[in-house]
Amino acid sequence: MEVKIKMKRWYISLFIIGILIFSASASFQKELPKIEKNTFTSAKVCGECHVEIYKLWKNSLHAMSIEDPIFQTAYIIAFKNTNGETKILCIRCHAPITYFNKDYDLKQEITKEGITCDFCHSVTGVDFKNKDNPFKLEPGLTKNGPLGGLLSPVHKTRRLKLFETSEFCGACHDYTDPNGVTLLGTYSEWKAGPYAKDGIQCQDCHMPRKEGAIVSADVKKSKVKLINDHNIQGGHSIDQVKKAIRVEIKDVKRYPDKLRVSVDVTNAGSGHMVPTGTPSRKIVLDVTVKTTTGQLLKEQRVYKKTLVGAGGMEFTKDSDAMCNKSVITSDNRIKPKETRREGFIFYIPQDVAVTVTAQAIYQYNPEIIQQTDISIEMGKDEKVSR
Numbered sequence: 001m002e003v004k005i006k007m008k009r010w011y012i013s014l015f016i017i018g019i020l021i022f023s024a025s026a027s028f029q030k031e032l033p034k035i036e037k038n039t040f041t042s043a044k045v046c047g048e049c050h051v052e053i054y055k056l057w058k059n060s061l062h063a064m065s066i067e068d069p070i071f072q073t074a075y076i077i078a079f080k081n082t083n084g085e086t087k088i089l090c091i092r093c094h095a096p097i098t099y100f101n102k103d104y105d106l107k108q109e110i111t112k113e114g115i116t117c118d119f120c121h122s123v124t125g126v127d128f129k130n131k132d133n134p135f136k137l138e139p140g141l142t143k144n145g146p147l148g149g150l151l152s153p154v155h156k157t158r159r160l161k162l163f164e165t166s167e168f169c170g171a172c173h174d175y176t177d178p179n180g181v182t183l184l185g186t187y188s189e190w191k192a193g194p195y196a197k198d199g200i201q202c203q204d205c206h207m208p209r210k211e212g213a214i215v216s217a218d219v220k221k222s223k224v225k226l227i228n229d230h231n232i233q234g235g236h237s238i239d240q241v242k243k244a245i246r247v248e249i250k251d252v253k254r255y256p257d258k259l260r261v262s263v264d265v266t267n268a269g270s271g272h273m274v275p276t277g278t279p280s281r282k283i284v285l286d287v288t289v290k291t292t293t294g295q296l297l298k299e300q301r302v303y304k305k306t307l308v309g310a311g312g313m314e315f316t317k318d319s320d321a322m323c324n325k326s327v328i329t330s331d332n333r334i335k336p337k338e339t340r341r342e343g344f345i346f347y348i349p350q351d352v353a354v355t356v357t358a359q360a361i362y363q364y365n366p367e368i369i370q371q372t373d374i375s376i377e378m379g380k381d382e383k384v385s386r
């Protein structure tokens, strides 16, 4: 008799403990951010745990690929000039969630996030031959990345080698139009150059690993101590641009009536041509000679890809170059690790002392629809009291 009752109590208390554990874990789960099944989740959700990576990404051009006023301006002009024909083309790369939801009018919040976390981390394959749809996407509960073997309370993880290769970036950073003209060639320039041969990928230069927390400590005490810089810097970063070109005056030769300056321009730090990217960018090499008598002489060399339209007119705006039939009439951009020797003649007599300066300048003057300042004086009152 005694024993039976004791047994019952034991069962009951075990049952109660069970309920307690269950409800505790249920309420814990409720507080966790929700990852969507079979579709894309907002960057804000990822950012609740991946706090540092979110901050880096949020300040990048990838996060602004739709809001970016330079893109917006070119897009509006291209849209107008082609009666909307270029819509899908432009939006695809700048708001890639549209590969999945076809929301080309940008009605959904997730589409407007541009090149968002969950787009990149749902990519499981890239097929360059399929130009209209190069990405294999598997959105949902598994997030792909470079590490593997990690446990997260809200999603599974899977390691894919693809994340550490240039192919991952290449499907967006290369565009050849239907006439076979390469308008955006960053990936193919890299592929043809010395960095690809040495196995140095886009990520090595644009997403270097640095100390940081992969997730905030209240989510998990992680063993991972390095994160990739998701701020991905390029032509909009002064530091990055300065790394690219080295300029060296090799020789200043004097003749009775003139002087000859030789300058070496080297693409020392860029993994692709300089300049690269959309066609309107150029590098200008300025060589100036200043005499002790106060004279200032200047010569220039310009490095760029020249696109010419049907009427023989050069396209200087990206919006024109991207959506009109064109041919490349010249391309003297500097290849990765290439050194270009340039010569300049200045007519200054031998007996005048001179200072020679050579400087490369990155020039990019994109169109931006001017913001109008609105300032309207509203109800006002004034009183003078003595």
Ligand code: HEC
Binding pocket: 043, 046, 047, 050, 053, 054, 055, 057, 058, 062, 115, 116, 117, 118, 120, 121, 145, 146, 147, 163, 164, 168, 203, 204, 207, 214, 226, 227, 228, 229, 230
């Ligand atoms: C343009 C694509 C892209 C976007 C956008 C992007 N990532 Fe990544 N992410 C990568 C790549 C590529 C790597 C691996 C780089 C490597 O290993 O060389 C990576 C690595 C990671 C890792 C592993 C740790 C690390 O840093 O190596 C985490 C976690 C991660 N990303 C989370 C995020 C989150 C969260 C966001 C949004 C706030 C985000 N990513 C946005 C491409 C992207």
Ligand code: HEC
Binding pocket: 032, 033, 034, 035, 041, 042, 043, 045, 046, 047, 048, 049, 050, 117, 118, 121, 143, 144, 145, 146, 147, 148, 149, 150, 151, 152, 153, 154, 155, 157, 158, 159, 214, 215, 219, 220, 222, 223, 224
């Ligand atoms: C509840 C917190 C939480 C949320 C929300 C979250 N993650 Fe994670 N994530 C983690 C944890 C924890 C890890 C593993 C970290 C470790 O073990 O070092 C992880 C790992 C990762 C990795 C690394 C995978 C690898 O093997 O390289 C990627 C990529 C990633 N998350 C992407 C995302 C993306 C994209 C989102 C938003 C759609 C997201 N995460 C939302 C907690 C979270």
Ligand code: HEC
Binding pocket: 061, 062, 064, 065, 066, 068, 071, 093, 094, 096, 115, 168, 169, 170, 171, 172, 173, 202, 203, 206, 207, 232, 233, 234, 235, 236, 237
């Ligand atoms: C889904 C398409 C897509 C993918 C994938 C992608 N990018 Fe981009 N990237 C873009 C677009 C679009 C922009 C331009 C955004 C804007 O300014 O409007 C951009 C901008 C950039 C810039 C320019 C930043 C600046 O300061 O000028 C760099 C650098 C860059 N991406 C590197 C990478 C690297 C490295 C990868 C691979 C890890 C990658 N991207 C993957 C579409 C993509």
Ligand code: HEC
Binding pocket: 166, 169, 170, 173, 186, 187, 190, 195, 200, 201, 202, 203, 204, 205, 206, 233, 234, 235, 236, 240, 241, 242, 243, 244, 269, 270, 271, 272, 273, 274, 275, 276, 277, 281
């Ligand atoms: C050896 C390092 C290195 C490698 C590898 C590299 N880049 Fe760059 N990248 C740079 C530097 C430095 C700049 C800044 C100067 C410039 O604009 O070329 C830059 C600029 C850029 C820009 C901005 C162009 C502009 O003028 O705004 C984009 C986009 C870009 N890289 C994408 C890529 C992609 C995609 C890959 C891989 C296919 C890649 N890069 C490989 C170093 C590198």
Ligand code: HEC
Binding pocket: 068, 070, 071, 074, 075, 078, 086, 089, 090, 091, 092, 093, 094, 171, 172, 173, 174, 175, 184, 186, 276, 277, 278, 318, 319, 322, 323, 366
């Ligand atoms: C194949 C993918 C792709 C397509 C298609 C595409 N873009 Fe882009 N776009 C990019 C990438 C990648 C960049 C990043 C910077 C670079 O390489 O110059 C970019 C950059 C830009 C920039 C410069 C942004 C800045 O801040 O400097 C403009 C403007 C632009 N694109 C307009 C357009 C327009 C308009 C269309 C449609 C006619 C279009 N793009 C179609 C991938 C694409």
